[in-house]
Amino acid sequence: MARVPEQLPPDPIPEGGPGQGPEDAGETTAVADDERVYRAVVDSPICFAMPGGVLRLSHSAFNDPDNRPSVDRVLVLQSVVEAARRRPSDGVVVLEVHAVRQIVPVAQDKKGNVLQRHAVDVVHEPKVDNKAHALIVADPAVGSAVFKKLRESLCLIASPAGWQAKPSSLQEDA
Amino acid sequence: MTAFSQPAHEAMQATTARAHLVASALADQGPRFFLVRSQAALRNLAAMPADWDGVGSAKPSADAIANASARLPELFRLAGGHSSWHAPHISADEAGDITFEWWVADRKVTLYFGADSMLVVKVWGPNIATEMEDLPIHHVSEFGDVWTWLNGTRA
Numbered sequence: 001m002a003r004v005p006e007q008l009p010p011d012p013i014p015e016g017g018p019g020q021g022p023e024d025a026g027e028t029t030a031v032a033d034d035e036r037v038y039r040a041v042v043d044s045p046i047c048f049a050m051p052g053g054v055l056r057l058s059h060s061a062f063n064d065p066d067n068r069p070s071v072d073r074v075l076v077l078q079s080v081v082e083a084a085r086r087r088p089s090d091g092v093v094v095l096e097v098h099a100v101r102q103i104v105p106v107a108q109d110k111k112g113n114v115l116q117r118h119a120v121d122v123v124h125e126p127k128v129d130n131k132a133h134a135l136i137v138a139d140p141a142v143g144s145a146v147f148k149k150l151r152e153s154l155c156l157i158a159s160p161a162g163w164q165a166k167p168s169s170l171q172e173d174a
Numbered sequence: 175m176t177a178f179s180q181p182a183h184e185a186m187q188a189t190t191a192r193a194h195l196v197a198s199a200l201a202d203q204g205p206r207f208f209l210v211r212s213q214a215a216l217r218n219l220a221a222m223p224a225d226w227d228g229v230g231s232a233k234p235s236a237d238a239i240a241n242a243s244a245r246l247p248e249l250f251r252l253a254g255g256h257s258s259w260h261a262p263h264i265s266a267d268e269a270g271d272i273t274f275e276w277w278v279a280d281r282k283v284t285l286y287f288g289a290d291s292m293l294v295v296k297v298w299g300p301n302i303a304t305e306m307e308d309l310p311i312h313h314v315s316e317f318g319d320v321w322t323w324l325n326g327t328r329a
Contacts, residue, residue, distance in 0.1 A: 042227045046219070046265045056263070056277055059284055063268040065230045086228050106303045114303065144269065148295055149302045152284065156300040 031122045033098040037071035038084035041091040043167035057155040067147040068135045076132035081165045091167030093158040103153045105146045215264040232270035237289035242272040252318040283324045
């Protein structure tokens, strides 16, 4: 079960639902290292497997045409995990922000020599309909070759905690 | 130790014999039987629309699906056939390329198929610089080494 970090006690859920309060409309705030973010995962066998009941996220759980996967800040959602679903059937996984920031994507040549290092960050980018929205970004931006590896890292970071909210197809097993 | 009655023992022997017969019959069919599930998964991908995941991913490429489908029997053979093959997790990326994923203990292989290309990403930890490797596959025969690595018999 997701919980709000102890040093940041939860505020009352704003009218209209988590992340929808007028006080945070359009406001961008820094994402702290000790925060967590939710990632919605499509309820499809394409995006995950459950061998022996253990979650294995496919790289496709972090697909993104711009190489900047969307996530939602747990803090802004007041830990209401269901609010992170893009579709009612979605599953939701969680990532520790500090773990994401520890990923250091590198572009390498064929011999494995490092050509370029990137920094990964989680930046708050609220939307009109989702004040919790944030992006996992790399600086400088990564191309598809490095993004393939970045996705693998994100899967490894998110999988151990398992589902924070199960996708609909697994809910009968709960 | 459990003592079985004679009828129960004979029934077990008959079941074992039937199992051997079934295994033998399946092996005689070659890779087709063992690849049925994977081929069905590829057909399912072909039916996926653009933006199938809600993040704007491309429709899985028909050419990439054809490439992956054509390579399956050879991959199966290079993996050692039905005794050591395990079916891949079949998926697609945002560009419409097709992927096969296998996990074995702490090791993972993601095999990307484009219309006429193959690329492997080997993963043994989250550190991109020291625990991952990507390599283009110029000929499908190179997959044999990847499979050997995945199954832990090569460092």
